[in-house]
Amino acid sequence: MSVERELDAAGIVDPVLCNAYRRCRELNAVHGRTYYLATKLLRPAQRPAVHALYGFARWVDDIVDEVHDGRTPEQRAAELSEVERRLRAGLVDGTSDDPVIMALLDTIRRYGIDEGHFRDFMASMRMDLTVTDYATYGDLARYVHGSAAVIGLQVLPVLGTSVPRAEAEPAAAALGIAFQLTNFLRDVGEDLDRGRVYLPADELAAHGVDRALLRWSRDTGRADARIRRALADQVARARAVYAQAAPGVGMLAPRSRPCVATAYRLYGRILDLIEEADYDVLSRRVVVSTGRRLVVFARAALARSA
Incomplete structure (x- = not known):
């Protein structure tokens, strides 16, 4: 379906705002292959808002993650x-001259999204x-x-939800954490190249793993049994969080379940x-x-239309 039909379905008609949403859709299409594919299982009217939320998150994430593009840490901090x-300013004024923020603000208004979520997001970014590392899982959890x-x-x-929203929120948060x-x-290797380790240092140390050993394995391409055991524990934790999130799929509005179930399956497949x-x-x-992504998507699309 074309972006114009999605915007029409969402009731977005202002030309400037339409262009803002188009920009967010482009960001989602380029950077979020799994998310973008799953989004196609939503109703057309829902898609622009998801693109706006993801587009903003992707934009900000790229500012802090693209550490090899010539920008200094000071430049990235200033950006x-x-x-x-x-x-x-946009949250106060209700609009912005930046297209991504403009679309985000419109989505926040349309769906009554808690502005505090965006402050928390920016704090983590x-x-x-x-x-560059986290001593414990408690530190990482923050x-x-x-x-x-x-x-x-x-x-x-x-x-949307089929239960009171507050009842579905813990599972929605858990799914975000699982992803x-x-x-x-x-991305252990890529994050290490950026100078970061997102695995709890004390849990790695319990297996005799530290940053130096990870760096050695990355540089030499050689495996290590200690690293395998440490990562196995982290995979087990991720699976436990997926289990916490699983009931949330059934709490969603029926029209949204195929989309989230598809993302759940595809991301779980990474483990x-x-x-x-x-x-x-x-x-x-x-x-x-x-091929795997397309098969999962096709099955979900068939189930949705049945």
Whole structure:
């Protein structure tokens, strides 16, 4: 379906606002292959809002994550501060001259999304500028709340629920966390190249693993049994969080369940692939194949139309 039909279905007609939503859709299409595919299972009227939420998150995440693009840490910090300033001003004024923030503000207004979720998100993104590791899971959880749990809470009003929203919020937050923990495991090597480790240091140390050993494995491409055991524990934690999130799919509005169930299956599949690779995530990046994504999507689309 064309972006114009999605915007029409959502009742978005102002030309400037339409262009803002188009920009967010482009960000989602380029950077979020799994999310973008799953979004196609939503009703057309829901899609622009999801694109706006994801587009903003992707934009800010890129500011702190693209550490090899020539920008200094000070430049990235200044850019993040400018986004934060524009967001705060937009929340007061109700609009913005930045297209991504403009679409985000419109989505916040349309769906009554708690503005505090975006403040929490920005706080976690700012941590990425200075924090390079986490001593305990409790420390990591504070980061993950703003970087992931609130994403699930932002999207929930757009998806709709079949139960009171407050009842569905814990599962929505858990699903955001599960996706983030999966990303941490898949991207151990890439994050290490950025100077970061998103795995609790005390839990790694319990297996004799530290940053130096991870760096050695990354640089040499050689596996280590201690790393495998440490990562196996982290995969087990991620699976436990997926289990906490699973009941939330049934709490969503029926029209939204295929989308979230598809993302749930595809992201959960990454954990399977990590296990199948014998936890070798430092010499390569495991990915769900395009064919697999399309099969899962097709089954969900058929189930939705049945």
